Amino acid sequence: MTQITTSGGVSLDYDTFGAAGLPPLLLIQGLGAHRIGWRAELCRQLADAGFHVIRFDNRDVGLSQKFPAGGYTLAEMASDAAGLLAALEIPAAHVAGQSMGGMIAQELALEHPDRVRSLALIYTAPSVDFFAGREVVDDRMHRPRARDRDEAIALYLDNEAPCASPGYQQDVAWLRELGGQMYDRDYDPDGIERQLEAVDRSRDRTLRLHRIDVPTTIIHGDGDQLIDVVAAKVMHEQIPDSTLTIHAGMGHELPSPLWTDIVEQIRRNTVRRSART
Template sequence: MTLVTTPTGVSLNYDTFGDPDAPPLLLIQGLGAHMLGWHADFCRLIADAGFHVVRFDNRDVGLSQKFPQGGYTLADMANDAASLLTALEIPAAHIVGQSMGGMIAQQLTLDHPTQVLSLALIYTAPNAGFLVGRDLVDERTQRPRARDQDEAIALYLDNEAACASPGYPQDIDWLRELGGQTYRRDYDPDGIVRQMEALDNSPDRAPHLHRITVPTTIVHGDGDQLIDSGASQAMHELIPDSTLTIHHGMGHELPRPLWPQIVTQIRDNTARGRA
């Protein structure tokens, strides 16, 4: 893991998988999620499909720079992603974003189109109106802070229960490990609140999605309790020539049995760009 200061002066923590000479692919995380939430095995699977994978901590989470004053929007977070690519001397990359990371990915593509080769949007939305689990998110941000690692892991598992897939077993062992890792790396619930404010203060992207011309694939699950899968249908209708896949039984997570199919969807979408 490496810390880099972008041309815009923001310090971002990142790591990579795969051949540095392979086509670059940037993974963008969701609300309050450390980059470790992109499972290392999932990252390796994408790398094995022929990509140089970059994952990073968004601002206000993990080991990246904190913004205690808040006041930023998803456009600022999209600028972070664009500036990270510049700092890494990557002129353009394939972009994959999940949840709020998918919202950032949309904004990145709209604001920095020359830096995006293709776009994969995973259980995300064009605006906050599709957040059917908003009460669950708000309740999560209002809980008392954990006093130690055991409490932090218990809270993490409880939060992730809302993301569970009705058709697939949740990987509780990994989530328990991840909860401990994120606590030890950086435990800062206030950063999640500021990221949520950024989401709320960002304008609706729907009126602008017709301007996205890069190959786009959209993936959602019909068991998502946090973001209505109708959001993906709406984006599919707005983004020209996009593809849409609704996975039966998938919630607001990436179940391991679906990884090969999802990676194939991402890879095939990048190939549309090369063609």
Template sequence: MTRRARANGIELAYDTFGAPGGRPLLMIMGLGAQRIHWDEGLCELLADRGHHVVRFDNRDAGESTHLHGAAVPAFGGDGQPPYLLGDMADDAAGLLDALGWESAHVVGASMGGMIAQTLAIRSPHRVRSLTSIMSTPSVHAAPPTEAAMAALMAPVSLDREAAIRQSLLTWEVIGSPGYPLDRERIARLAGLSYDRCYDPAGTARQLAGIIASGDRAPLLKNITVPTLVMHGEDDQLVPLPGGVATAEAVPGARLITFPGMGHDLPRPLWPEFVAAIDELTSAAER
């Protein structure tokens, strides 16, 4: 069931899994992706381990507030984006307020990992543990391959079927070469995402915010909470050096890499993801 909360001057749409008394776990998704890209099955596995899971749509994605009146900076241009990753981290902190959570375990994937890192930097008292998945301290630490960049910058699809086809083409490039491509799931999520809110301009604003936010590595050295970094060894969109750089920047961070994993969360790896996150959050609680 979709719930809504006022946070940092906007409205965020979210839903929950697990008992309210469980370990609070905030899940932050990546560029242009919606909360439904955290599969319900994965969220339920985390809930079964004693977490109270909240996944939400970032600003300019899904059912949360879209800044339709804001400028869309040209890629590579000099224009200042309407917001930075710091603003998106403040959105997450505002959601914690709305949930009545003083702090939470925070898990972020891709851009969501960047937001989670930024939240831990800006509001360390709100983060009990940090899990950064297929992410990086800066775009310069792990630039995408040419093929991944071409997929990311593909022309915008105007109709639903074209958007689904483009999503399939994109995941053929950036998905996990070591695991079968779940074309049915990709098509289903692409269609559902289109129906909920298709907003390429919002994705462009998010991307501009990422690029303009600079390098977090110097500030990541100040993070003291237990930190887990997970990364695919065959990621073309955010290559493995991004995960290595994150783990090297955060004191005491644990790095786990997965052969054959690209820029997605293959279902066969879910048990390993869940076990690692559960181990982290359990230790942090102790």
């Protein structure tokens, strides 16, 4: 666990998996999610596939810097990611983002193209217009704060229930453990609300996606209740030479039975660069 400050003055908490000499793969988390939500076992599987994996807490969550005044956008969060790479002396990295993290990844590819070697967009969208479960997210924002660790875990499990995959059993034991770890690291619902405001405040990327010129793979599930699978199809249409995989029975999560397939989809996309060049 390491803290680093970008040239923009933002303090970010990060950790890594795999040898530093391997091609870097930056993982960007979703709304309110700590970096540990990229499950360690999955990160090790990605490292075994040949990557130096970097995961970090976005601003306003976990152990990264808080921004009580809010007012930022996803573009600024993308600048945080670019700043992290620069601070780590990594000229460019393969990038994978899930949900809000996929939106940040799009901004990173659009505004800092020299920092991105390839792109994996996982159950994400080019704009808020594709939020099928917006009322679910809004409901989360208006719930009372947990008074202790047990309440925080119960609330987290309740919040994650709509993310479940209809074709796979949700790993509730892992989510219970994760909810407790997130509470222990930093419990700050206000930061999550500011992140959601950043999502709402950010511009629609749909008509700019054609500018993305790195190999891009788009991964979604047909059982996603939060972001409509149509979003994946629109991004596929807009991003030149992108690939699209819609996993049957997958919701707004990464079920462990699909990890091998998803890791291979990410790996295969990263090696498309030489052929495309």
